[in-house]
Amino acid sequence: MKAVSKALILATMLIPSAVCAQQPRLSDEDRAAVVNEVIEHFRKNPGELLEAASANRSQPPAAPAADAFVGSAVDPWYGREEAPISILVFSDYGCAPCNEVETMLDRIATSRDDVKIVHRDYPVSGEDSVAASLDVIQAFNSKPQGDWMKLRQQLIAKGVAPEYRIEALRTAGIAQSGETSAGVKLTLLKNRELAKRAGVKTLPAVIVIKGDGVVPISGDVTAEGLNQAIRLLSAN
Structure with missing residues (x-):
């Protein structure tokens, strides 16, 4: 547990999530390229075991450059901003267990x-799920903020x-411009790296954090397990 905590804390320090005031816009062609880039990674690495620090390793895994993700969009979140417990969820809108x-x-x-x-969108089920994540992150970061x-x-x-995404955007009152900011693309790539460094192996995956305390849960995530993790951290 202690080793995973160190890996997660290090990853968080190295991955800023500030939004640039003026981000470049992507064309429809570039948007398609972004989607293909993310999906192809997972198609080529279907059994990838995402690396985490372990107790018997003297050195942490190599980290990306400190400025690798500068300009990435803010990950969608909700709840009380200053809440002492943060729950990071690595999820895919095309994954039924994730949605549960x-x-x-x-x-x-x-x-x-x-x-x-805090949502760390991690779409692996196909192009439509990647597009859905891009839409949600874009809506959260839009000014004025969309009903994400x-x-x-x-x-x-x-x-x-696609027909459900269009309906969802319309229901939420969000105009679909056909463009996605570069920072939104960067957020998906950032989340992939964070999942790797946090030791995420299967979806859905949840990491419950309070201070230096970290409880990771993946695969069979239950309400009982989530509440037990919260109780464990709250007792410390």
């Missing part, structure tokens, strides 16, 4: 004021097929 966990987290966030949910929570809830309820 998202619903569990909604219930936890609604019932507690000491928890903040309504968009997210529609995707969870109905799926990521």
